[in-house]
Amino acid sequence: MVSTSIRRAAAKRLRANTTPHERILWRALKDIPVAGTHFRRQAPIGTYVVDFFCPARHLIIELDGGHHNDDENARRDRERQLWLEQEGYRVIRFWNSEVRQNLNAVLERIYVELHGSREAEVELMKHRRRR
Template sequence: MTDRMMFYGAPTTVFKKARMLRFSMTPAERHLWARLRKNQLNGFRFRPQHPISEFVVDFYCHKAKLVVEVDESYHENPKQKEYDENRDHILKEFGLIILRFTDKQVLEETESVIQTIINCLPAPEVTKR
């Protein structure tokens, strides 16, 4: 699979937005990133603020086709909820799995969040000798 395939046709403008967002992560995103970075979850690589099509997702594991979103309180707004649902629908059409957690869950229930993410990762590959 080529690197371009993991971006699902994201245009240059979305790459620029993603780069900017990496430098302005919320406290909850930074907290979760500390647990996802450097292949800490069963060797799976996560990317922060990753461009996919016209969107930037909070975290993405290409090998597992897993998107992890950390939602702040404004995601409770009805218009934002509708936007998120439409966005999730589009991402699911790419065959992606989407997990959403509130910032409160990430900060206060970190181990539960991590376990939920691990449960969505494929089983480690067994190598034959």
């Protein structure tokens, strides 16, 4: 198991070197009404560092570039997602091109994942630490 300090350092390094698509989504996530909680970016979970994480909903958002198309990366992504889901997290994935070309659709999907539907009222979310 990788030590906590190493995972935190890796996450910090990734935050300092975000992709343009991650920066676009990060700015846009601040406009989604999520009363009482927030998203974290480049958050360490287990042995992984996820792109975006909403602790109150156990929701993980991953952005994938073209390199995720090759067989080896796709296999690692599936293994990683399976582990995260077994730990109780929901994982949604978007291609970088979706963020660039249709950000509103991406944000709408995230809103639905957070609140249950497009018409749902925003509710106060509580972050509960896992023990």
